[in-house]
Amino acid sequence: MDKIEYAKKYLKDKIINEGRIPKENFLDVSSFLNHQVDPKCIEIISEAIDKYFKDYKIDKVLTAEASGNIIAYEVAKQLKCKLVYAKKGAAVTTGDSYQRELISPTKSNKTNLVISKQYLKPKDKILIVDDFLFSGTTAYSLADMCNEANGDIVGFGFAIEKSGFGGRKKLEKYGDVFSVVRIKYIGKNIKEIEFEKFKN
16 A cells, blocks of 8 residues: 555544544544644655655745644655745744735634745745645635745645535646545534545
8 A cells, every 4th residue: 555545544544533523514633633743643644745746846845834834844854845834923023025814714713824035936846735625715825925926836735625615626726736635524423524535
């Protein structure tokens, strides 16, 4: 079994055994992915993303503070490239920057994403990485800033994708979209989750 197929099986089992549904259609994986973190899980997810994009000659991995940081760091380490993460709000030390305001689909609050212009350069080959793909709002904002910097977006890598909410369609015009697992139905109980079958 190759690294991508192994990661699919591993993450599906992890979701079923350790995930929870706090309310209908919301999946909580904070026990192993984005609050308490299982390093083995992060490594397996990152190896799958690395395998998918390893031939793209990526210069930088880009993510948004904070839940995407750990996966993005591990992917950058695998790809042997730099990691840049968009900060939430500009610091005094930021200088000239690219900025986008967005509303989180899960937290319903406004966030101002900021990337210093010294860290995004024209023709940088950029891979955008995050833990979840839902509506694609965050990744789209990151891609828009890359475009403003005249960077070259090679694609997007995610751990978990919730299908049917428009995220993939929104991002595909920018580059290749890869998710380790795709969920087509969540429901009210963790045992009701349906995973989408697909080939990479």
